């Protein structure tokens with residue numbers, strides 16, 4: 642049983658990664674394998690928007706998106722974690738989402754039975770960011786609302802999130818609840 646997390650922040654020591662680590666620590670305590678992929682470490686180019694995408698056997702962009710999407714597709718649980726940039730997801734996460742035009746055009750649905758969404762903002766934009774990630778989730782994952790676990794809150798500079806104890810606790814709970822949901826699913 643495995644949870645794969647996609648992180649949109651370029652800051653590996655930042656607030657989003659801190660919350661993700663808390664969530665994954667709790668999931669691991671329940672025996673779930675975890676993997677974290679920081680998009681900023683990899684080459685994930687934007688979608689080129691080919692009208693005939695559906696006729697291609699593979700995406701024409703040759704970069705890291707392919708293997709990252711394979712891991713995402715096969716995971717039992719996934720977490721999408723991101724800061725808010727200009728009232729929505731940062732470019733790294735948007736490129737990852739846009740590259741799903743290929744699976745969308747090839748009618749591919751994903752395997753995960755639990756989805757987590759973690760969002761951090763300084764002060765504004767969580768609603769639109771959540772809307773973007775929920776629309777994406779609803780398209781690719783055939784799961785009910787009770788299997789979508791959302792945590793969001795406020796922090797700005799690196800390390801600030803440690804002082805937002807509610808948010809840190811919520812992130813840990815998200816990891817635990819996802820692990821419990823996956824274990825129940827597999828019984």
Ligand SMILES: Cc1cc2nc3c(=O)[nH]c(=O)nc-3n(C[C@H](O)[C@H](O)[C@H](O)COP(=O)(O)O)c2cc1C
Nearest residue numbers: 650655656657724725726727728762763764765796
């Ligand atoms: C380019 C950029 C745009 C941002 N836009 C917003 C925004 O629209 N709303 C907001 O509340 N915070 C915004 N922020 C602040 C980040 O969401 C905040 O610092 C967050 O904690 C960063 O998470 P991280 O530490 O995981 O990278 C922005 C930060 C950057 C660098």
